[in-house]
Amino acid sequence: MNLNVVVLPMLSLGGLGLLFGAGLAYASKKFEVTVDERMAAVRDALPGANCGGCGFPGCDGFARAVVEGRAPVTGCPVGGSECASALGSIMGIDAGDTVKKVAKVICNGDTARCKEKFEYEGIEDCVAANMVAGGSKSCQYGCLGLGTCVRACPFDAIEIVEGRLARIIPEKCTACGKCVEVCPKAVIDMVPYHQDVVIACNNKEPGKVVRNKCSVGCIACKICVKACPYEAIDFKDNLAFINYEKCTNCFVCVEKCPTKAIEGNFERRNIEKKDVI
Amino acid sequence: MSTIFFILVSSILVNNFVLSRFLGICPFLGVSRQVETATGMGMAVTFVMAMAAFMTKLIYSYILIPLELQYLQTIAFILVIAALVQLVEMIIQKTSPTLYQSLGVYLPLITTNCAVLGLTILNINAEYNLILSVINGVAAAVGFSLAIILFAAIRERIELFNVPEVFKGFPIALITASLMSLAFLGFAGLV
Numbered sequence: 297m298n299l300n301v302v303v304l305p306m307l308s309l310g311g312l313g314l315l316f317g318a319g320l321a322y323a324s325k326k327f328e329v330t331v332d333e334r335m336a337a338v339r340d341a342l343p344g345a346n347c348g349g350c351g352f353p354g355c356d357g358f359a360r361a362v363v364e365g366r367a368p369v370t371g372c373p374v375g376g377s378e379c380a381s382a383l384g385s386i387m388g389i390d391a392g393d394t395v396k397k398v399a400k401v402i403c404n405g406d407t408a409r410c411k412e413k414f415e416y417e418g419i420e421d422c423v424a425a426n427m428v429a430g431g432s433k434s435c436q437y438g439c440l441g442l443g444t445c446v447r448a449c450p451f452d453a454i455e456i457v458e459g460r461l462a463r464i465i466p467e468k469c470t471a472c473g474k475c476v477e478v479c480p481k482a483v484i485d486m487v488p489y490h491q492d493v494v495i496a497c498n499n500k501e502p503g504k505v506v507r508n509k510c511s512v513g514c515i516a517c518k519i520c521v522k523a524c525p526y527e528a529i530d531f532k533d534n535l536a537f538i539n540y541e542k543c544t545n546c547f548v549c550v551e552k553c554p555t556k557a558i559e560g561n562f563e564r565r566n567i568e569k570k571d572v573i
Numbered sequence: 574m575s576t577i578f579f580i581l582v583s584s585i586l587v588n589n590f591v592l593s594r595f596l597g598i599c600p601f602l603g604v605s606r607q608v609e610t611a612t613g614m615g616m617a618v619t620f621v622m623a624m625a626a627f628m629t630k631l632i633y634s635y636i637l638i639p640l641e642l643q644y645l646q647t648i649a650f651i652l653v654i655a656a657l658v659q660l661v662e663m664i665i666q667k668t669s670p671t672l673y674q675s676l677g678v679y680l681p682l683i684t685t686n687c688a689v690l691g692l693t694i695l696n697i698n699a700e701y702n703l704i705l706s707v708i709n710g711v712a713a714a715v716g717f718s719l720a721i722i723l724f725a726a727i728r729e730r731i732e733l734f735n736v737p738e739v740f741k742g743f744p745i746a747l748i749t750a751s752l753m754s755l756a757f758l759g760f761a762g763l764v
Contacts, residue, residue, distance in 0.1 A: 304640050304642060305640075305642055305645055308636050308637075308640055308642060308645075308649075309645065309648065309649060309652070312632065312636075312649065312652055312653075313652060316652065316653070316656035317656075319656065319660075320656060320659050320660065320663075323659075323660050323663050324663060327663040327664055327666070327667040328667075329666050329667055329670075
């Protein structure tokens, strides 16, 4: 057997490969690009949900923005303070404490409490329903409960409960803000995770009108504003607003509200009282 | 002179690599969203094709033929193309990070771009000499660039139109490509 048949192809191809390899090795030194190694570290510290809640295209975009100083280390709403401090240590910046927030549907007007204007039989979507005379609910500010936010939520943190009302599961919510964006009624608000007292009404009409439409609406009586011992409740557009920085979750307003439009998480209140005792 | 002209017209218009020979469809569909990236892709492919035509001709004439190893042409050519693509990738990453990012995965994929390998093998089959090989390479790349840039410009326009829901995205792009291919069929009688 002619040995050349085997040796020649091996030598020629091997030689070519070696030649190209050497050339590329030289080129890679010559065209070396220094990538900021912090970027990879920042990228690893992020949750990787690519939800876009930070306003950048995915976690990669946010990581680049952080390294280039265009975004704050606290910019990731999903990772919360844990992620922020990790990014802070990579970037050499003190992140400080960020308050973890969650989304909250500020409406309790289910079909039993809030009257229907008409029967809606269109597409099962809040945006579509909103186009038909503002939806079937007599209150034009309330939750339509057709699940536009449920479909928008990347974390399965929203469910529709009995009586067509969207509810957000705080444990799953990452405050990415997708639901706030898509809600045609703007009835989803961001509240601090540890806030136990929330005004669960979005109706900006005068009290008499609200009373005719919904049994749990804010009737603009201002009792809560007067009752609050910490002056933490503001009043605007026939609606009370809690200033979360002043609020101490004392539940006085919850007890005083005549229409139960202020929602209090009593379970948490009792737990905290037991802790005190 | 007439041969060169013949090759140019043939490779750019009549036997356009994308629209008549259907080679290099992957980058043609993948990087044709914007004229800017399409132009970048066209330039990268032009460089690779010209260099590949030159190198493969040399390797074929001075290594493979004397050693009677013609059967190794495919693997040897792929080796050349892969090395060239690596080189182009490094150069682009160094000189234009934006272009590098927008070309994305399609840049290393020039390696497997059948248009490049197709060109080198067609060159060998047509028995062009070294100069004609390079000219054919450049012409083929210009044809590829022409097709991808025209296509990208059309796709940019289509973005603004009210395309029926079922045709949005790739379906309408494929229909556009087929119509362009039909249009290029009109050059068939030229050469």
